[in-house]
Amino acid sequence: MSLRPSRVLSVCQHVLVSRRLLILLVAALVVVAAVLIVWRPWDGCDAPDELCNAVDEVEKSSDVVAAAVSYDVTRADPKDGDGAIAGWTVRLADDLTPYRAGAAAQRADAIIRRQHVPGVELHHFIDLVAGEPEQRTGKVLIYPVDVNPGSDPADRTTRAFDLWQHGATRVSTGAAEAADLDGLSALAAYAAARGYPTSLATTDGSVRYETTAPVAVEQVQLVLDTARLSDVATVVRYNTGQLSVHTTSPDGSTGTEAIKRWIEQRRPPGGDPIPYTLTSPGYADVQEGWVGNVRPPAPKPHPVPLPAGVRPWPKGASAPTCTGTDLKITLSGPDAASGRRFLALFARNVSDRPCAVKGVPTVRFFQADGAQQTDVTTVDSTPGVVATRVVVPPGEELIATLEWGATSIIDDADATASLRVTAVPHSRPTRLVPRDDRGPTTLDLADGARVQISPWAQAAEGWTKR
Template identity: 40%
Template sequence: MKRRLLIAVLALLGIVAAVLLWSPWDRCDAPEPVCTALGEIGELENVVAAEADYDTASGVSTGSAPVLVVWEIRLLDTLSPQQAADIADEVSARTRAVVVDGVELEHAVGIVAGAPQASQVPGLDLYPLHLLLGDQPRTEVLQAFSLWQHGASRVDNAGAAAPNTEALLELARFAHDRGYTPTLELPDGRIRYTPNGDFKLEQLSIAVAAKAQPNVDTAIFGSGSLSVHSSSPDGSEQTGEIKRWLDEHEPLSEPTAYSLSTPGFATILEGWIGGELPEYLIAKPPVLPDGVTAWPSDEKAPACTRDGIQLSLSEPDAAAGSRYLSLYARNVSGRACSLQGYPQITFLNADGEPQDDADTRPATHVSAERIVVPVGEYAISTLDWKAMSTSQDPDETTALGVAVLPGLEPVALTPMHQQVPASLDILDGARVDLSPWMQAAEGRAKPGESTGAGDRPGSLAP
């Protein structure tokens, strides 16, 4: 009796053990070639488990191809990066060699490692290393395991996360030394660095330093520039302090733009770290077009006055989404006079009222040099802007109030096209690039010169 009871207990324990050891990874609801490959992969040394999802809904059942086979291969945590890379390469080759008669297959192979954690999605586990293999599985897994074993708390196709700032900087140095170019970030995404080509430690470091400033919420470096988001209000002293820090910080090895946003992104301030501009933005004296002789310089020439200058416009011109207009200042004073600086322009709607928040901004590529305008000659200032949609019938510019220089009395100028008044697609909120007064500008003809359709002079409104 006791012997039979002992046998029954042992049998029951065997059943319990079998249940405990059984894993859903052992199931295979797929055609035989897929299941065979899955079994072989699962028996590879250092493979902890393997699973394949044969997604018929992606192909056969809908009458389209291919059918997606999603493979998930869990590797031993303690593998060296090279061992993991070798297995990933073999797994990739085996899965892509699977053939099911009459069915086109598409394979998605995921490599996972580490202790799984439950996610907010029922039945879905998250692994600290989860990589979808691409065209270079050996290289991809070698890098992923290297980053993970060097302190990354998460590694996936999007990049790697480090648990804190110190670990992030250490991981960055490791990646830089090995020529890796991953996106690196903190788990909450408040610091993130995405290389734009080579991995540059100074770019991650400036993001880390920016995040350390008071009232900075996030600091993200990507596409070659730094984006900082402030938790302090627009126009506040705290936001001003952040901007001063960016403007006064030591420049990086190459000019680097930044943007500074406030809560709700109500305002976005822009600048260059340390105030260092790239070469193409450093204003230089205008270069005269070929064949144009410089006007004589006369230090004693008086400044031009409103009554001594006659203003006019070219016809508007357009090309590839951009708009162009030239403003002319003809010296009618009877003697040479000088101009230096920018005209002052107000954009007026059909009611003759200034448009809301439509303004000019100085062109960055040319400096405002003093020019002496001979009698009868035309100085030129150029306007450039991007095309704006008028489909919703917004206010458009129908006239410009123009003063030769700030502080002088403006006059009203009406744009003309083929001698008919024309509106400009300069809408509320527009920003129009404006050059200083120059002797001449490349591609911009003056009244009386041989012109294209877009450079004929307009009319001076009464």
Template identity: 30%
Template sequence: MKSLRAEAFGIALALVAAVLLIWKPWDSCNAPNEVCSFASAVAQQEGLLGYQASAGTVEHDALAKPELAVQLQFVLSDQLDAAQAGALAEQLAQQVQGKAAELRWARTELSLVAGTAEQMQGLDRKSYPLEVAESFAQDARNEQEKPVELGKTAAFAFSMHHLGAPEVRNYSATANSLEQFLVLGKSAAEQLSPAELAVRDSFISYSPGRPSDYSEIELIAEAVRSGRVQSVRIAGSGLEMTVHEMEPAGRAKDIQKWLDQHEALNRPMPYRLFSHDYSEILEGWVGGMKPDWLIPKPVDLPENIEAWPQDPAASMCAADDLQIMLGSPDAATGSRYMSVYAKNISAHACALRSYPQIDFLNEAGEPQQEVQLQPEPGIMLERVLIPAGQAAISTLEWNAMSTSLDPDQTVALRIRAAKAMASDTLTPEYDGQPVSLDILDGATIAQSPWAQARDGWATAQDALKPSSPNAARP
């Protein structure tokens, strides 16, 4: 009797499934007939369980005919594997893109969903554990690439879904635990996908803005398992961690030591480490590995410049050996540039190995407050031997500062070629006329050490011609 009942129950389930496949209760359409007919026809493809469609109008101006904006959602079977889902998504996108162009839809939003839907509270729509989306517009750029990209996105999303991620949105996936976070991360790294991963109900996340790297994801897990931090995230700006509030004071230094001595990752990773009350902020590079541009190197000379002869026995320059001069200030969008020159006016070669010491003076002759002169990253401090009659260069770069409230601007610079020397006070000039600089209180200025010349900057010989003593940076 039980076997007969079981057989009857199985037949009933099969009938229900057949009815659902024919009836498809997911299907709904609130759009013009052309949209509904298209969506219904597309939804008959294998691997699709249903669709929803709606449409509105877009008015670019009052005199033009309103254009149609279409929203299409197709429910994919979550029995599809990642490759099948990717291929189907690309095919659907091509069909939608073609129909949108044919019927001149102004904008089309396509979303593909899968999994068991839940009704969203207070809204007439459902939420699916998996959703990928793309938009199409008549005048948008890179339209032809979008179907392929949506296919890649869908393949990634289905791979995360099948690994148990409770929520997937395009390249973003949520994990239920740290262990699942590692599983998702390993898969994302193997796919070279730019994943955004997070652990549900925690302060653990990974969104590097580039292809995933499993060594970085493992670093997050190591930090969490140590029990010493309460939040860990890697984003485009690097690693950020906050020390657990139960940790003793000063523990941030121990964690910094651990980061500094950690095995270097596959690429340089800057970190910022915060105490739990944010009273202490420590910075560095994981494993001490810095990017090439931060590793000091000798200044690159322009191609047409021959390096000055070196003489280790030559004496260091004295203040009387040098004449300090300014190049003309120059500007680009949001950035400012100016060069400083030290001309050897003695009868013999002399050497400098320093940064110029500079005070930026306002109209009252007082130094601007809290100005930070920072060594330009990646440039090595070297001994430069200046032949008689030649001039070394040091460059200054800063971001434009607002002068809308007419604060005190810099009108003069007090400069020493090296710390022990006397200073000269110079006025910036442009075309022979005094000018002020938008260097105000609190400015940050990057400066290079003294060098023979710098690629991309006017040479001292050109900038200090008698007819044009303040030639601008090219």
């Protein structure tokens, strides 16, 4: 049987078309496979797949608007494994009720906390946010609600949404802001009624009430009343209970004195003592006192307390008084914290017998040119602490501490370059030069400074750095 030429042509064309279709199909499959390898549904997620999958899982909640994760390797260790931080931002829907927001936060937190990357010690940092963000410096976005969930994401987020929906302009972990004083007053009343331990502030930060306990309305009212006075720039009630007031009027002006009189005539909430500080532009002068002039009872006289576990030296009633040659005087390195400066004097008994010391060292301060700073005042260190007789065994050390507030030194020549210490009466003064890790240094002790000096006491290991 033979095929006609037309039939042969038709069969060849069919085979050719089939082959072309097969080639196109294979090419399409290759493209799809490549897309599946390269493309990920979490477009823009620059993190391990385990975390990017979790982003997708978190976003499946109807109460979550968006989620994102950043990934930073903090330690590269081929032997023991890497260390990394995963920074999560989960944006919740704005219109959720407080309890529904809390439940959504709990679900998202649970998903995130169970994520791990093989061979990596991973730490999760989570921000639960809501509201329309405001862009501040650089690319930093500030959300009306921004909560670190901690160990109780549901409670923290519920509280944040509740305060936001009752007038707060911004809520963060443990704090809320209001637009003005009236808004802050209303927010304080609501937080107090709910028993919330929430710090409060105006949006511009000029008025702040800090607390870790439930809001006390009377305490907030004291802050608000102070803020409404003329010439008051900022008012802060710290978590310690102290009231700090900064004015726009100069030191000694009628405006500053009027604020001081008002504070000292204002009855403190509950009648409890509340310390205050009052400063003017430049912070040159710091006035201190008590709200309503209500002071704490004077402490009973007591010696410098020893740390727990430190055994006091024997009293040695027959020990003679230490002389200047019995004691070698040295100085610690200077230290600083929260605007305060600290220094320690040491007196080592270099004799071969116990001797006794009672009193406070006499200290004089000198500038680099050798001139004595005559306008530096020395006062007792702590109310109630008194000098007691201490018998120093051979080779042991006494300690006396110096403390003062940081002062502004315009010219380095005005700073303190050396001290002269008279350890005990009738002894020869010892000249000491302050030193830090780099060598000789100066102290920011300008004329007018007020230095608190403690009595000599038994030194304990680790009390201050050398």
